[in-house]
Amino acid sequence: MMGVLGTAQLGMAPIVAHIFSKNDDGSASFGWVIGRILVVLLMVHVILILGALMVWAERRVSAWMQDRIGPNRVGPQGLLQPLADLGKFMFKEDVIPGHVNKVMYTIAPLIATIPALITFAVVPFTGSYETVGGESVAVSWQIADLNIGVLYILAIAGIGVYGIALGGWASNSKYSLLGGVRASAQMISYELSLGLAVVPVVLMAGSLNLGEIIAYQAENTWLIFTQPLAFFIFLTASYAETNRLPFDMPESETELVAGYHTEFSSMKFALFFLAEYANMTVAAALVTTLYLGGWTFFGLETLGWGMGVLIFSLKVIFFLFAFIWVRWTIPRFRYDQLMNLGWVVFLPLTLINVVLTAGAIALDQTWMFFLLPVLLIAAACVATWIGWKRDEDKFQPLPTAPAAGEEGHA
Amino acid sequence: MTVTVKPVRRRKASFLDRLYLPAIAKGLSITFMRMFKPKVTMQFPEERWTVRDEYRGMPVLVSDDEGRPKCVACSLCEFVCPPKAIFIVPDELEAGNNVERGPAVFDLNMLRCIYCGLCEEACPEEAIFMSKNYLVWGAEREDMIFHKDKLYELGGVREEGVKKWKDK
Amino acid sequence: MADVKTVFINGVEYPFDAGQTVIQVAHENGLDVPHYCYHPGLSIAGNCRICMVEVEGDAKPQVSCKLECAPPPWVSEPLRIQTESELAKSARAGTMEMLLVNHPLDCPICDQAGECHLQDYSYQLGQGQASSSTAKTKLPKNVAFGEKIVYDAERCIKCTLCVRFCEEVTETNELNLGGRGDEEIVIMSSKGEFETDYSMNIIDICPVGALTSRDFRFKSRLWFMDFADSVCTGCARGCNVITGGRNGSMMRMEPRHNADVNQWWMCDQGRLDYRYVNTPTRIATPRIKTADGVWAAATVDDAILAAAAALKAAGGNVLVDGGCTLEEMHLAQQLAAALGGKATYAAATGEADGFLRVAEQGANAAGAELLGLARATKAGAAAVLVVERDANVPQALRDGADAVVVFATDADHVPASAQVVFPFGSSAERDGLFVNTDGRVQVAQRNPGIGPDNLTPPYELLEEILGELDAGYDWHGRDGIVAAIQAQPAFAKISLPAAQATAEVGATS
Ligand code: SF4
Ligand code: SF4
Ligand code: SF4
Ligand code: SF4
Numbered sequence A: 001m002m003g004v005l006g007t008a009q010l011g012m013a014p015i016v017a018h019i020f021s022k023n024d025d026g027s028a029s030f031g032w033v034i035g036r037i038l039v040v041l042l043m044v045h046v047i048l049i050l051g052a053l054m055v056w057a058e059r060r061v062s063a064w065m066q067d068r069i070g071p072n073r074v075g076p077q078g079l080l081q082p083l084a085d086l087g088k089f090m091f092k093e094d095v096i097p098g099h100v101n102k103v104m105y106t107i108a109p110l111i112a113t114i115p116a117l118i119t120f121a122v123v124p125f126t127g128s129y130e131t132v133g134g135e136s137v138a139v140s141w142q143i144a145d146l147n148i149g150v151l152y153i154l155a156i157a158g159i160g161v162y163g164i165a166l167g168g169w170a171s172n173s174k175y176s177l178l179g180g181v182r183a184s185a186q187m188i189s190y191e192l193s194l195g196l197a198v199v200p201v202v203l204m205a206g207s208l209n210l211g212e213i214i215a216y217q218a219e220n221t222w223l224i225f226t227q228p229l230a231f232f233i234f235l236t237a238s239y240a241e242t243n244r245l246p247f248d249m250p251e252s253e254t255e256l257v258a259g260y261h262t263e264f265s266s267m268k269f270a271l272f273f274l275a276e277y278a279n280m281t282v283a284a285a286l287v288t289t290l291y292l293g294g295w296t297f298f299g300l301e302t303l304g305w306g307m308g309v310l311i312f313s314l315k316v317i318f319f320l321f322a323f324i325w326v327r328w329t330i331p332r333f334r335y336d337q338l339m340n341l342g343w344v345v346f347l348p349l350t351l352i353n354v355v356l357t358a359g360a361i362a363l364d365q366t367w368m369f370f371l372l373p374v375l376l377i378a379a380a381c382v383a384t385w386i387g388w389k390r391d392e393d394k395f396q397p398l399p400t401a402p403a404a405g406e407e408g409h410a
Numbered sequence B: 001m002t003v004t005v006k007p008v009r010r011r012k013a014s015f016l017d018r019l020y021l022p023a024i025a026k027g028l029s030i031t032f033m034r035m036f037k038p039k040v041t042m043q044f045p046e047e048r049w050t051v052r053d054e055y056r057g058m059p060v061l062v063s064d065d066e067g068r069p070k071c072v073a074c075s076l077c078e079f080v081c082p083p084k085a086i087f088i089v090p091d092e093l094e095a096g097n098n099v100e101r102g103p104a105v106f107d108l109n110m111l112r113c114i115y116c117g118l119c120e121e122a123c124p125e126e127a128i129f130m131s132k133n134y135l136v137w138g139a140e141r142e143d144m145i146f147h148k149d150k151l152y153e154l155g156g157v158r159e160e161g162v163k164k165w166k167d168k
Numbered sequence C: 001m002a003d004v005k006t007v008f009i010n011g012v013e014y015p016f017d018a019g020q021t022v023i024q025v026a027h028e029n030g031l032d033v034p035h036y037c038y039h040p041g042l043s044i045a046g047n048c049r050i051c052m053v054e055v056e057g058d059a060k061p062q063v064s065c066k067l068e069c070a071p072p073p074w075v076s077e078p079l080r081i082q083t084e085s086e087l088a089k090s091a092r093a094g095t096m097e098m099l100l101v102n103h104p105l106d107c108p109i110c111d112q113a114g115e116c117h118l119q120d121y122s123y124q125l126g127q128g129q130a131s132s133s134t135a136k137t138k139l140p141k142n143v144a145f146g147e148k149i150v151y152d153a154e155r156c157i158k159c160t161l162c163v164r165f166c167e168e169v170t171e172t173n174e175l176n177l178g179g180r181g182d183e184e185i186v187i188m189s190s191k192g193e194f195e196t197d198y199s200m201n202i203i204d205i206c207p208v209g210a211l212t213s214r215d216f217r218f219k220s221r222l223w224f225m226d227f228a229d230s231v232c233t234g235c236a237r238g239c240n241v242i243t244g245g246r247n248g249s250m251m252r253m254e255p256r257h258n259a260d261v262n263q264w265w266m267c268d269q270g271r272l273d274y275r276y277v278n279t280p281t282r283i284a285t286p287r288i289k290t291a292d293g294v295w296a297a298a299t300v301d302d303a304i305l306a307a308a309a310a311l312k313a314a315g316g317n318v319l320v321d322g323g324c325t326l327e328e329m330h331l332a333q334q335l336a337a338a339l340g341g342k343a344t345y346a347a348a349t350g351e352a353d354g355f356l357r358v359a360e361q362g363a364n365a366a367g368a369e370l371l372g373l374a375r376a377t378k379a380g381a382a383a384v385l386v387v388e389r390d391a392n393v394p395q396a397l398r399d400g401a402d403a404v405v406v407f408a409t410d411a412d413h414v415p416a417s418a419q420v421v422f423p424f425g426s427s428a429e430r431d432g433l434f435v436n437t438d439g440r441v442q443v444a445q446r447n448p449g450i451g452p453d454n455l456t457p458p459y460e461l462l463e464e465i466l467g468e469l470d471a472g473y474d475w476h477g478r479d480g481i482v483a484a485i486q487a488q489p490a491f492a493k494i495s496l497p498a499a500q501a502t503a504e505v506g507a508t509s
């Protein structure tokens, strides 16, 4: 029963518990299935509502950062603005341009959205301590307890980019196509570092199960302390994966109008929109789970499963805020810079990190876990410093002065 | 014009610049601090700008101090209007009016008007003025064509200015 | 007494005829000397003093309209006149100031604005600032001079042109000056109505906006209107006119000087005759009657094909309006020949008034006769009918023709038998040649501001229909048509102006 959202753990009244529990022989009862469906629906709505709130938050926060107020008319503090937006999207004309591939064009938004929703199934959002074999173990609750949770998430999230690439291709427009191609190239480049940044985590926790990763962190320490480099690279790569600034090449409106969703309107466009925010939520939840101990917070989580939800939510919200914060601070990278960062900087760093972590585990030298990141960061700094030192001339070459009397341009 | 070019020695990116992260941290702190600074947004329908005297808003027709429409349908504004926003059909007025002549139709197409103020400039009767009204809206094209009565209503009474026909 | 035959104006020597005044010689030679009370068609009054010029050797300027070119008998040298010297200019400026002392600033409501001599000279000579501070006199405004004319005494400069016109041209003496000094105004005889049908000419000759037309009153500003030189088709005199229109509507008609036809004048009936042009039932696009008897708008091309088909089936005569141009009549003849019939024209007969108006109402009846068209006096069958005016082709003729293809201006003039209808331009909307009652060929020009948009000229339509009839007709264009007419024996002694010629050209037979 470990990790399963069982009614007993929810501490509900016995009668309710009975209705939603499994049959005595452990097979699925009708009530159990119903309960499961209810929980799934609940989670889907939580993500959707979170996505909507993110739109609001994005607009408010960006406004604050720019000395503005932001939407504050619809509902208290403009909180109902997303509803109004939704109404607008629903009643807008759903234009399907004549030159598109209708089938692909129609399903592309769905392909982009659904993976974002279903990845959430394995994310543990709270838990409790149980005594297993005389030891107190942190047991996480999630919708589906998968042994290969990490792989599942990486695999499913990878499908999302199909939606974007397909949408771009099916639109049969140059801007959209460029956006779609960029999205897939970006995805391929960063999926590598993203995956390699997770490897040390898996190595250290010894499991691909997210619940067990949390349990490891609860027992030892949060992995952000032992693997700061992996954390940083994972965070950055997830920005690229979710197509957020500073890596929003696929939509970069200054070059591509709106990139892959240029030709989409009405709810189709809204779905792409939603997918982006749902992906952000998943990414934030994943960072929280992998590096920040998920629903645990130095013993505070023992107060009850509700506290676990709160802790988890606050951590996720912080990272969501970080998404917005970064978007309104750092300008977009050039495409070559993006690729450089992915292949030349992140990939080697993560590889070295993996090798060193594996070595430390093999030698069972846990102290190395703390030293490694320091070493790595120091090495990176030294490498940069050497490069800078070798560049003898600290100044750019002077522009050739125009000959006397010649007319120059200011 | 000759421009004197003064070469400036520009530094290359320094070591810290090359690390990028300090700059990013600085940027993040700036945007974060900005969130708590006072806001400059004006809450539009409730709060309004103080419109300056020389502001050129929508052109309107005015009446004299006795409430009589001033326009005599001379059509000079129609002639001078660069985008041809004005359409006038002159007509003979009955005795007892301001003058013997006035517009039967005076249409101002605010979809065309460019707020140049030439109509005000051209009007020999000081009958058309650029008002301070910058809220010109309509739900349909038709709504944006303002007719004579509406223009006089918007313009109201203007006491100063020429009153040529007063003693006629 | 020396025989002086020349006069120097601004240093250039010009010859003159006996009795000519300086202003006449100046105008003949293209010099611009301002004038109000002078009119070449009327006696010289010399009362407005705007035409002042300097006579070298004289301390005082003189009025050029009354100053004869012949010097006094005791002088043997030609006069030396300066029209633009300081003295002349300051004299005129002084006159302007006096004229404006009591003149109202009416221009915004004055119909004359834009063609007002007072405005023009005020721009040239005026000071923009009055030195008199006394209140302006108040005089009657909006006085009816008969039904057609409105008089404004404040604007009047008492040049007496109107009075002289009624005295000398119409000899009916309806107008005179009354009152004195500031209060002097033009008054009308106690009858209160003009006896002459030429009264509206005083509107044209009035140099200011004192006399305006009741009909044109406040209708449009001149600067919005399009003007074209044309001829009046009210009767066979063919007075030369200028048509004025705006946005498709005809606004007014004014006489144009032609010493051989109408001098400076035209009759009121002809002037006000234009109103049929603006009828609400004007036909703007071709129409075809569908199988179930309903009219449907058609493109020009479709209508031409339909007309040709209908005509092939019907065959027969062609009946044209006597107000058609030579070109149209010629093509009507060709069409009739192709259909195996004859072309005739119809025109009304009115009353001559002994001055300009003649009894013949068909503006081009003389042309029709030259081309050899017979005059239709009673109803007869005709497959094609061209109606410009109800008067020329009355209902009886229209209905009696049993026509299938009809060219008409007014939907009310289309007989029930019609199957294809083409819009026909009024006389202001068609280019063409007219032969007046004296056998004089005159050019009418289309006014682009009048009539429905994109009206296809009737001669083009007729040519296209002819082409569709497979009668071996080649498309000529207007020049070709004119050349074909010119080639006819009846026109051997007449030289037709080229199609593109301006209305100024008008060769006599
Ligand atoms: S402001 Fe300018 S554009 Fe507008 S009506 Fe007046 S003249 Fe026309
Ligand atoms: S210029 Fe003035 S008086 Fe003349 S029509 Fe326009 S508003 Fe009326
Ligand atoms: S007569 Fe001439 S100057 Fe006088 S008001 Fe009329 S247009 Fe103006
Ligand atoms: S009404 Fe006109 S033509 Fe007659 S006297 Fe006056 S200004 Fe002259």
Ligand code: FES
Residues within 6 Å of the ligand: C034, C035, C036, C037, C038, C045, C046, C047, C048, C049, C050, C051, C052, C063, C064, C065, C066
């Ligand atoms: S024109 Fe010569 S005095 Fe009037």
